[in-house]
Amino acid sequence: MTASQLAFVFPGQGSQSLGMLGDLAAHHPIVVDTFNEASEGAGVDLWTLAQQGPETQLNQTEYTQPALLAAGVAVWRAWLEQGGATPAALAGHSLGEYTALVAAGVLSLTDAARLVRLRGQLMQDAAPAGSGSMAAVIGAEDEFVDEVCRDASEDESVVVPANFNSPGQIVIGGHVAAVDRAIALLGERGVRKVVKLAVSVPSHTPLMRDAADRLGEALATVTWSEPQLPVVQNVDAIVHENTVAIRDALVRQLYLPVQWTRCIEALASRGVVRIGECGPGKVLSNLTKRIDKSIETRALGAPDDFDAALADWPA
16 A cells, blocks of 8 residues: 555544543554644544533533544544555545644644634524424435425524435434424425434534634634645545635535545545544544445554554554
């Protein structure tokens, strides 16, 4: 394998768990060091929160986001410290895009941690509890789900595709009433599996437009550097070369759908045949297998998996 065939991806919300990366940290002290550095930006002790909870706080959007950012960067740094191969490209799912940008040298970890905690706060403020909803639609075509969302939407109550995660796995989101109408329509039209998600913030929907505007103002207050590695961004599955375009894509990402299927396809089109998932869990590895079975995927968050990937993917 050449470095040009390897990419790393970074997970978003939903991959967090109490005790995440605890075993990896026992072998690689840089993991805790990275969490401590991110804690300075986030203004909260992220390592203690990730290991000891309370779990209800870890699962609150404003804390989940910096904790997962720290986790992704921690695995990335541990990999490089052990002499692992530098990948040819990066991508991150939703919040994970910020992690990818830290890995690419575009943002400092402390700045990114401050930004993603604020991002979480803005998202929560934009959709007060009980106003928004999301659901996973399994086994339906993209165009079909898009059509149902249009049929279920009204002037003041909208639902849209929010994540194109893999073929046959789409997340929809919007106002509670509109999501409920879409679920009913999907059932009437033959979709057998729709799962309401345990989230109150309808990410990547028009309900986040005001939050995106405020996020854009915050993004303008930090230092941005040119990327040292290409990052395929969610909103358009394109590698943006300059920081103005990167920031614009981050703003649009908050109220437009995550094009994750296209992101993996974009990596494959660049010659990628192996993808490592930097962070806790295996969410993105499982999605990659659904998108392109020819890509070898490894989740790197557990010590045995991490060591095996180091051995099998030499620099």
